[in-house]
Amino acid sequence: MSYVEVSNVFQSYGTRPILERVSVTVEKGEFISIVGASGCGKSTFLRLLLAQERPTRGEIRIDGAPPAREPDRDRGVVFQRYSVFPHMTVRDNLVAAEALGANAAGYLFGQASRDARARADLALERIGLAHVAAQYPAALSGGMQQRLAIAQALAAKPKILLLDEPFGALDPGTRLKMHDFLRDMRAETGMTVFMVTHDLSEGFKLGDRVLVFDKIRWDPQNPEAYGATITYDFDARVALPPPAMLEEKTHVH
Amino acid sequence: MLVLIAYALGSEARRAVNPADKLLPAPTQIVETAQRLLTQSDKRSGDILFWKDTGASLRRLALGVGIAATLGLGFGLLIGLLPLVRAGLAPFVSVLSMIPPLAVLPILFIVLGLGEVSKVALIAIGITPFLIRDLSQRVAELPAEQIVKAQTLGATSLAIGLRVALPQIMPRLLQAVRLSLGSAWLFLIAAEAIAAENGLGYRIFLVRRYLAMDVILTYVIWITLLAFVIDWLLKRLTQRLYPWAGEGGL
Numbered sequence: 001m002s003y004v005e006v007s008n009v010f011q012s013y014g015t016r017p018i019l020e021r022v023s024v025t026v027e028k029g030e031f032i033s034i035v036g037a038s039g040c041g042k043s044t045f046l047r048l049l050l051a052q053e054r055p056t057r058g059e060i061r062i063d064g065a066p067p068a069r070e071p072d073r074d075r076g077v078v079f080q081r082y083s084v085f086p087h088m089t090v091r092d093n094l095v096a097a098e099a100l101g102a103n104a105a106g107y108l109f110g111q112a113s114r115d116a117r118a119r120a121d122l123a124l125e126r127i128g129l130a131h132v133a134a135q136y137p138a139a140l141s142g143g144m145q146q147r148l149a150i151a152q153a154l155a156a157k158p159k160i161l162l163l164d165e166p167f168g169a170l171d172p173g174t175r176l177k178m179h180d181f182l183r184d185m186r187a188e189t190g191m192t193v194f195m196v197t198h199d200l201s202e203g204f205k206l207g208d209r210v211l212v213f214d215k216i217r218w219d220p221q222n223p224e225a226y227g228a229t230i231t232y233d234f235d236a237r238v239a240l241p242p243p244a245m246l247e248e249k250t251h252v253h
Numbered sequence: 254m255l256v257l258i259a260y261a262l263g264s265e266a267r268r269a270v271n272p273a274d275k276l277l278p279a280p281t282q283i284v285e286t287a288q289r290l291l292t293q294s295d296k297r298s299g300d301i302l303f304w305k306d307t308g309a310s311l312r313r314l315a316l317g318v319g320i321a322a323t324l325g326l327g328f329g330l331l332i333g334l335l336p337l338v339r340a341g342l343a344p345f346v347s348v349l350s351m352i353p354p355l356a357v358l359p360i361l362f363i364v365l366g367l368g369e370v371s372k373v374a375l376i377a378i379g380i381t382p383f384l385i386r387d388l389s390q391r392v393a394e395l396p397a398e399q400i401v402k403a404q405t406l407g408a409t410s411l412a413i414g415l416r417v418a419l420p421q422i423m424p425r426l427l428q429a430v431r432l433s434l435g436s437a438w439l440f441l442i443a444a445e446a447i448a449a450e451n452g453l454g455y456r457i458f459l460v461r462r463y464l465a466m467d468v469i470l471t472y473v474i475w476i477t478l479l480a481f482v483i484d485w486l487l488k489r490l491t492q493r494l495y496p497w498a499g500e501g502g503l
Contacts, residue, residue: 050405087495087498088420136497152406
């Protein structure tokens with residue numbers, strides 16, 4: 001049995017199908033890049049993995065657990081924006097990763113709180129944010145905020161990490177640094193990662209596998225009649241297909 | 254400044270015609286009256302009425318606004334965060350906020366009597382619907398990503414309310430209170446004018462009978478000053494407590 005099993009998932013909004021017959025299995029520790037043209041349902045697929053939405057048909061199981069009904073601690077997530085809490089300092093954002101789920105009220109007290117702060121400081125040291133521990137996220141650059149967001153998601157020790165165009169809002173230089181950072185973090189934790197991106201080269205650079213979402217059926221009179229599915233599943237660890245063929249096959253430019 | 258000069262000229266002109274004119278007393282007379290009001294005690298009770306009025310009014314205002322803020326925060330959070338509560342309560346609050354509070358003042362006097370409770374209740378009833386609507390709107394405007402993020406960190410609805418939504422709308426609450434203070438004063442003075450034994454509004458409407466413009470003006474200036482200082486204090490409090498809210502949050 002595979003770690004993540006997506007079996008025959010359909011998703012439609014009203015009468016409008018978005019995803020059709022999506023089935024894929026992922027092993028523990030794999031890095032999956034998800035690419036596709038805009039509007040091909042790759043973000044919808046991520047929301048399904050996140051359990052923010054439930055599929056109209058089919059099911060998604062992680063580590064054999066029954067399909068989740070709401071986002072939970074098994075899933076860590078980093079969005080393009082708004083992933084850290086603006087009202088907490090950098091350190092408190094990391095502490096919150098442990099505190100929010102600790103009890104019903106989401107507060108840690110006494111020794112537990114001190115321990116969590118010590119762990120947060122260690123993590124900040126490692127990701128190079130120790131010097132801004134007492135500042136608020138608004139004072140941080142976009143790259144630093146995303147680094148914090150990834151560290152925060154990992155601090156809750158999820159089973160899978162979901163990244164929704166995490167570097168989409170960053171400039172190219174920062175983006176390259178973030179790639180290295182993400183690789184290091186992953187090497188350290190052995191995390192199973194799903195990353196949605198619209199940048200093909202980024203997907204192939206970071207991913208072990210690259211899933212391409214596209215529509216296989218197309219009605220020119222009614223472009224919204226059919227949903228998308230996984231059309232290609234590249235193994236990014238072996239030699240890459242030539243770029244021209246990629247563009248043609250994925251419809252991503 | 255211009256207003257003061259205009260007043261002084263107007264007052265001068267009227268008193269040139271009739272030295273006993275009461276409508277626009279001279280600025281010097283107002284200062285004299287203010288000094289008398291602030292320092293001399295009432296012959297009958299031995300209290301300085303000015304300070305007693307101020308204390309009574311501020312107490313009513315603080316109670317009314319405090320109750321309204323608590324209710325507004327509680328219901329605002331519930332309505333903003335929980336779709337079930339929103340579906341049930343939001344239309345009710347919308348209708349409630351359409352009722353002119355002064356129109357229910359007689360009901361309050363009849364039901365709650367002429368004492369303190371009815372005045373505090375008028376202020377609370379007057380501004381609570383506004384606070385609830387404003388705060389629930391702010392909560393609903395929190396990015397969905399933040400709520401999902403909190404859920405993936407294992408937060409319950411209670412934890413999201415307490416640790417994510419509540420701290421983020423606190424600066425908004427203080428701002429909404431600042432905005433509603435104007436109405437709060439209005440309701441306070443209206444309630445005091447109709448039935449009270451002390452209070453700033455009561456005194457103004459009492460001395461109106463004697464055309465004591467110097468007293469009225471002293472009180473009006475004092476109320477304005479109080480309102481200004483309270484507003485300023487709340488602003489400073491917001492900046493002190495919630496530095497992350499920045500200028501945009503104010």
